[in-house]
Amino acid sequence: PPRPYVGWSLAQRSSADMAAAAPNKLAWRAKKPGDLLFYGNGAVSHANVYVGKGWALDSSTSIAGVTFLWVGDGSWYRDTFQWGRRILTAS
Secondary structure, eight states: OOSOOOSOOOOOOOHHHHHHTOSSOBOGGGOOTTOEEEEOSSSOOEEEEEEETTEEEEEOSSTTOEEEEEOSTTSHHHHTEEEEEOOOOOO
């Protein structure tokens, strides 16, 4: 890792693992900022965090790191969207 981490152990989790743990699968029209969105052709192979108005925070193994990414109409992400997962709740 680029920086030392002091804290609890966090097991590796894949996009498919996080998608499978979704208690309720959200449809595209139900997504809200803060939701995890899952994508793939058949099986889930990618996830990102929706920020609103068709954009998501996405990380890459490339030098680009974390970026804002268009996930709305006309994108690979919209075409391969599987379901979303709400991880933040109003208090």
